[in-house]
Amino acid sequence: MSTDGLTMMLVTEITVTLITAYFFFKILFTKKHEEPDSYSGNDDEIVQ
Amino acid sequence: MSKSETSGWGSRVGLVLAMAGNAVGLGNFLRFPVQAIENGGGAFIIPYLVCFLLMGIPLLFVEWSIGRFGGNKGHHSTPFILDSMDKRALWKYIGVFGIFTNLAVAAYYCYLESWTLSYVWHSIADTFGGKTQGEVAGFFGNYVSLSSAEPIIFWAICLLLNTWILSRGLSGGVEKAAKIGMPLLLLFGAFLAYKAITIHAGADGALFDGTVGLDYLWTPDYSTIWDSKVWLAAAGQIFFTLSIGMGSIQCYASYVKSKDDIALNAMSAGWMNGFVEIVLGSAIIIPIAVGYLGIDGMKELLSEGGGLGLGFKTLPYLFEQWGSMLGVIAGVAWFGLLFFAGVTSSLAMGTPVMGFLKDEFGWKEKNAAWAFGFAVFILGLPTVLFFNNGVFDEYDYWAGTVSLVVFAFVEIILFAWIFGMDKGWKEINLGADIKVPIVFKYIIQYVTPLLLGWVFINSIPDIVGTLNHEGSKAKIEFYQNEEAMREKSKEQKKLLSGKKDYDPSFLSPNVVTDEQLVANKNITIPTYLLIKKERELEKIRTDVAYRNSKIEDEEKTMLYKNISRLFLLALWLGIAYLVYIASKKSKITTT
Numbered sequence: 001m002s003t004d005g006l007t008m009m010l011v012t013e014i015t016v017t018l019i020t021a022y023f024f025f026k027i028l029f030t031k032k033h034e035e036p037d038s039y040s041g042n043d044d045e046i047v048q
Numbered sequence: 049m050s051k052s053e054t055s056g057w058g059s060r061v062g063l064v065l066a067m068a069g070n071a072v073g074l075g076n077f078l079r080f081p082v083q084a085i086e087n088g089g090g091a092f093i094i095p096y097l098v099c100f101l102l103m104g105i106p107l108l109f110v111e112w113s114i115g116r117f118g119g120n121k122g123h124h125s126t127p128f129i130l131d132s133m134d135k136r137a138l139w140k141y142i143g144v145f146g147i148f149t150n151l152a153v154a155a156y157y158c159y160l161e162s163w164t165l166s167y168v169w170h171s172i173a174d175t176f177g178g179k180t181q182g183e184v185a186g187f188f189g190n191y192v193s194l195s196s197a198e199p200i201i202f203w204a205i206c207l208l209l210n211t212w213i214l215s216r217g218l219s220g221g222v223e224k225a226a227k228i229g230m231p232l233l234l235l236f237g238a239f240l241a242y243k244a245i246t247i248h249a250g251a252d253g254a255l256f257d258g259t260v261g262l263d264y265l266w267t268p269d270y271s272t273i274w275d276s277k278v279w280l281a282a283a284g285q286i287f288f289t290l291s292i293g294m295g296s297i298q299c300y301a302s303y304v305k306s307k308d309d310i311a312l313n314a315m316s317a318g319w320m321n322g323f324v325e326i327v328l329g330s331a332i333i334i335p336i337a338v339g340y341l342g343i344d345g346m347k348e349l350l351s352e353g354g355g356l357g358l359g360f361k362t363l364p365y366l367f368e369q370w371g372s373m374l375g376v377i378a379g380v381a382w383f384g385l386l387f388f389a390g391v392t393s394s395l396a397m398g399t400p401v402m403g404f405l406k407d408e409f410g411w412k413e414k415n416a417a418w419a420f421g422f423a424v425f426i427l428g429l430p431t432v433l434f435f436n437n438g439v440f441d442e443y444d445y446w447a448g449t450v451s452l453v454v455f456a457f458v459e460i461i462l463f464a465w466i467f468g469m470d471k472g473w474k475e476i477n478l479g480a481d482i483k484v485p486i487v488f489k490y491i492i493q494y495v496t497p498l499l500l501g502w503v504f505i506n507s508i509p510d511i512v513g514t515l516n517h518e519g520s521k522a523k524i525e526f527y528q529n530e531e532a533m534r535e536k537s538k539e540q541k542k543l544l545s546g547k548k549d550y551d552p553s554f555l556s557p558n559v560v561t562d563e564q565l566v567a568n569k570n571i572t573i574p575t576y577l578l579i580k581k582e583r584e585l586e587k588i589r590t591d592v593a594y595r596n597s598k599i600e601d602e603e604k605t606m607l608y609k610n611i612s613r614l615f616l617l618a619l620w621l622g623i624a625y626l627v628y629i630a631s632k633k634s635k636i637t638t639t
Contacts, residue, residue, distance in 0.1 A: 001259050005267035008090035012097075012266075013327050020323040023316035027064055030312070030481045038305045040219055041059040 055124075055406075055413070056303050058219030064316050066218075066226040067300055069392025071291045071321035072233065074160065076389060078355030080285060080329045084265055085350070087281045088272030093326070095273070095282035099499070100322065104286045106488060106496040107456055108318045110463045111297040112310040113475040119302025124403030126295040127627045129302065130459075133467045140631060142462075144624045145455040146295020147404055150397040151623075152447030152616055153294070154210075154420075155427035156440050157397070159199075161390035162206035163191070163360065164383045166198065171379025176364040177372060181573035182566035184365040188357075192435045203432060204425075210391065211421030214398040215414045218303060222395045229388035236381040236388075237324065241331035243370070243378060247339035252369045254339045261338030261346070265330055276506070283503045288448075289325055290318060291393065293456030299400040311480035332382075333358050340366050341574060348574040359386070362573050408630035427619065430612055437608040438520075445514055446616055453507065457500040464493045517609065520602045527599055533589050540582045547575045554579045555586065 001009075032042055057063040084092040118129025126146025130139040170176065176184050191199055213221040247258035272278045291297060304310060337346040337358055349358050359382075367378040401423070402416035411419070431440040463472050473489045513519075526532055544550045549571050553559045565571070565579065588595045 001263040002267050005090060005263040005265075008093065008268050009262065009266040009330075012090075012093050016319070016322050016326050020316075020319040023312065023319050024064070026312055026481065027060060027316050030309075033308055033479065036305070038303065038308045039057050039059050039063070041062075 055218050058223050060313070062219065062223035062227055063300065063304070064313055064320070065230045066223050066392070066396070067297065067313065067317035068320035068324075069226040069230050069388075070296055070300065070396035071289060071317060071393075072230075072324045072389050073289075073291070073393040074164075074356075074386050074389055075285075075288050076321070076325040076329045077237075077332060077386065078359050079288065080325045081265060081332075081334045082350055082355040082358075083281050083285050084330065085334065085347075087278040088269045088275075089264065090266040090268035091270050091273050092278065092282060093268075095279045096285060099279070099283045099286045100318075102491055102495050103283060103499050104290050104292070105315070105318060106492045107292040107460065108290065108297070108314040109311065109476050109484070109488065110460055110472070110492060110496075111292060112301040112304075112314045113472060114459065114463060115298035115301030116304045116306060116308075116310050117475055118298065119304065120306045122407065124299050124302040124407055125400045126298055127404070128408065128630070129298055130462060131631070133462060137631075139462060140627050141624055142455070142458050143295075144620060144627055145293075145451055146298065147400055147623050148616075148620045149294050149447050149451045149455065150296060150400050151420075151423055151427060152443055152451075152619060154394055154397040154424045156431040156443045156448075157390065158206050158210060158394055158424055159203050159428055159432050159435075159440070161387065161394055162199070162203040164387040164390055165206055166191070166202040167360065167364065167383040168380055168387060169202075171364070171367075171376055171383060174372070174376055176368055176379070177375065179365065179368075180567060180569050180571070181362070181365045182568070182571060182576040185361040185573055185577065186566055187364075188361045194433070194435075200432065203428070206391075207421050207425055207428075210394050210398060210424075211417050213391075213395055214402060214420060215417035217413050218399070222399065225395060226392050229392050233324070233385050233388040233392075234328075236385040237328035237332070239381050240378065240385070241328055243374075244332050244335040244339070247335065249339075252371070254369070255342050256339050258335035258339045260343070261335035262331065264338060264343055265334045280503065280506050283499065284449075287452055287456070287503075289321060291396065293452035293454075293459070294397070295400045295455070296396040299403050300396065302403070307479045309479050309481040311476055311484050312482045315482065333363065336366055337362065340369065341572060345572060345574040348578065352577050365573070404626075404630075408626075408634070427615075430608075430615065434608050434612075438605045439608055439612045442609045442612045443616065446613065450507070450511060453500065453504050457497065457504055460492065460497050460500060464497065469493045517606045520606050520609075524599050524602050527588055527595055527602075530589070533585060537582065537585050537589070540578060540585070544575065544578055544582065547578075549575050550579070555582055557583060 035042065057066075084090075084096075087095075114129060114133065118124070118126075118132045121129075121132040123129045123132055125143070127140045127143030129146075130143040133139065170187075175187070179187070190196075194200070213225050215221065216224075245258045245262065247254045247256075249256050287293065301310060301313075304313075333355060334346065337349065341349065341362075346358075349362060353361060363382060364379055367382070368375040370378060398417065398420045401420045402411075402413070405411040405416040405419060406413065431443055434440075463469075469489060469492065472492070476484055476488075526536075541555075544555075554565060554571075560568075565576070571579070588598055
């Protein structure tokens with residue numbers, strides 16, 4: 001690959017991948033809001 | 049007021065995956081790479097990302113906020129979501145677009161989705177094994193010409209599957225489908241991208257390394273960066289890829305409570321779509337096509353049938369070059385990936401329609417899902433039966449293109465200027481798990497509406513041209529112009545004479561019949577398609593009866609397109625009438 005093409009591809013793809021991963025991990029690890037929230041899957045935790 | 053409070057999301061990850069699945073569609077793999085190639089290669093990514101930041105993300109914030117706001121007032125479809133933001137009757141009817149677009153797009157999109165399902169089946173059954181490039185391309189032509197009942201059967205299966213999933217509700221159906229579909233889509237995409245990038249020249253019949261295609265796609269041509277056409281293409285791609293201006297994002301977000309985050313959810317789903325499009329979408333069809341056909345061959349194929357033609361007419365043959373077993377696996381992965389991309393989007397089109405029926409007419413989940421399935425069947429029939437008469441494209445243009453821009457433009461004006469930007473900004477930040485930079489407040493208020501207005505104004509000549517059937521009229525004019533046809537023929541013959549797999553005898557149907565031509569294993573697909581085009585042109589030029597029949601076909605296409613426009617208009621008016629009845633009903637209930 002040409003240097004220009006490779007640079008453009010790597011810079012773009014690495015940036016997009018890191019931003020996507022950052023936001024998705026934030027979704028996974030952000031503390032849940034107090035019940036009742038919007039997600040029925042969290043309801044059991046309150047019962048416990 | 050809502051009667052459907054029992055619906056809701058099971059988990060936050062499920063909501064984000066469903067929302068990302070709504071955005072990720074066939075366009076991520078078939079449209080984006082083609083747009084990049086046609087608009088400056090790697091340099092296209094600059095206007096693309098700028099439009100994402102100035103138009104995509106702001107509209108995601110706006111649609112998520114509007115949806116959650118309306119949902120908390122008990123509404124899950126845009127007519128009454130918009131009504132909850134401003135009580136003037138106009139907004140209810142503007143909101144009709146949020147149901148109309150979903151129904152009309154689902155009508156043709158489910159048919160497209162059914163092709164992918166059928167091709168998964170044919171990949172498993174090894175239908176494409178041992179076939180020539182011409183035969184594989186011909187298979188697609190026969191398929192959409194309804195030469196057997198198979199397309200109808202797969203379409204019906206697809207509609208039933210969508211209806212069944214929708215009837216199981218958000219957490220039990222849509223969310224589960226997203227949780228299965230999205231990881232599989234990523235897995236299939238990663239496998240195909242790896243195979244595409246590691247294609248080696250000389251191995252399995254490849255002419256070039258897969259990286260040659262990547263290089264072609266990513267090498268920036270900065271001279272295009274100031275071309276307004278390129279910016280328009282980037283803005284258009286952002287629109288299609290994020291599913292904004294449809295009404296489905298608002299519906300999904302309407303099931304989020306007011307104290308729960310939408311800002312982080314919107315960013316996560318939006319960037320996930322960007323990841324699939326930029327990282328995976330750029331690494332599959334172009335590297336494979338360039339690896340086996342060269343850059344010129346790939347460009348000729350794109351000019352013939354775009355990404356859709358490349359994905360359905362050519363890739364099944366190219367996968368076969370990887371060996372029988374791997375060919376089957378690659379076929380299942382490619383069409384499976386497209387199927388998951390499609391189904392997670394079509395499910396999102398069903399929910400606003402169901403939300404409307406449940407909220408405003410008290411329908412049960414199952415009945416609403418079946419009503420959606422039935423409506424899509426009726427509306428989709430013309431796109432299936434008259435595909436070759438341009439009905440499919442007509443639906444795509446008016447419902448899947450123009451309506452999106454119109455609705456998004458009006459919606460952001462409502463949010464920023466009528467509902468009020470201060471109130472709107474508060475809505476975006478309510479319960480937010482991230483700090484949204486204040487600059488977005490000003491982008492939403494000034495930059496995004498201006499950008500949208502610019503996109504719309506620039507689209508006007510194209511809208512007028514489409515309304516006047518300029519494409520069909522130009523074809524008829526061409527068929528009646530002997531000189532123009534002769535020039536075109538000269539041009540095509542010159543192109544053919546430069547090809548190694550071309551023999552002048554291929555142009556004489558009396559010497560090489562259609563059957564012999566398609567069965568010739570030595571002819572590559574770009575040459576085959578060009579020969580077919582030249583043979584067709586020669587026939588139009590020399591056979592008056594055939595020429596007249598081609599002109600009649602174009603006239604018929606214009607007629608069918610006009611009828612489908614009336615059909616779409618009737619659909620819009622029908623939904624508007626239902627909105628009128630529902631609002632009258634709710635007035636009676638409240639008094």
